[in-house]
Amino acid sequence: MIGASKIKQYSNVLEKPLSKGKQEVSLSAFAFLFSELVQYNQTQVDNIAELERRYGVILLLQTMFLGPWAAGSEIVHNQLCRLEDAGYAVGARCLELLCHREKGNRRETRLLGILSFVHSTVWKVLFGKVADSLEKGTEHEDEYMISEKELLVNRFISIPKDMGTFNCGAFVAGIVRGVLDSAGFPAVVTAHFVPMEGQQRPRTTILIKFAEEVLRREARLG
């Protein structure tokens, strides 16, 4: 048969043309994959906790002085860190990809600029819609909140009572932190459930607390 083969072979992944970003997979495929990520992290953290139990000092002291629930929250905290780290890697790559593709390589230098980039562009590409709302925190100058009625990643997840503070939205918080950090706006980003009256499922809020240097720079830029 005359003609080149259907798929052109690239020796180097960098030579492959960048996709347009229109390809899709089913939501259930993503949901299954995400559930495996969370389950894997749970087993890993159980191992860490087991390790700590065997060489007991830290956990024992915590339990002695702070009560048994403190040990539980340590485990939850470790799990959140791992989920967040996974999200961080996704976020850093998202920034590069989207900056190039959607914004023609323009770099955001202002706080509101990067926040609206996260709130609209990043959310639209990753989750198919812009985030529900972007608010400035009233109590602190450096806090901003992105809210979503139901995070895509949390749709098929229910948290058992004994893991009260665990929110798989930590993955999304990690993505946001990855984008902000790589763009030069270091911040601490966390995900929280906010119960809403009249609704079964609580709303999720991603709380972004920018570092001092970001606010100082923003003030200098006027």
Add this chain to the structure above:
Amino acid sequence: MAPAGPRSGDAIFASVERVNAELFTLTYGAIVRQLLTDLEEVDEVNKQLDQMGYNIGIRLVDEFLAKSNVSRCVDFKETAEVSAKVGFKMFLGVGASVTNWDAEGTCCSIVLEDNPLVDFVELPDTCQGLYYCNVLSGVIRGALEMVSMKTEVTWLRDVLRGDDVFELQVKLIKQVPEEYPYKDDE
């Protein structure tokens, strides 16, 4: 009312909710990176990816059967055709084809045209033994086991290792008859 006939992969894919493939790709990349950092041995990572795929497969097959309305497959050939044409399309949005049947009809190759898991991926020299998409082999193995077929799935060709397509070999080991968890006469 007569039951509806089996739906094509494209039709089902168009009717399910979809997400951006890049989120999927990047999340999978994050998982593989985490595994590599934790386990360090490439063989261990391969095994873990296969196990994760197996866990996914045993649940995925329920959704597959519910959404695709396929009737019971008569033999392994039909099973392979259906999973390649309908299954891959429905979940990953990519077509797959079945080739290389052996004489007894128990071993075949599934060839993937395109694979959303490997966009942007390059294997470094330190990870040359890694089967990056090993989760797919676990998914197939898990799904088929839930419909009473014990199989062995291996990678024949892998684009990340320099071949031109992704090719999985699926070998039927045995059909396990369904066992009831209780005895009828008790």
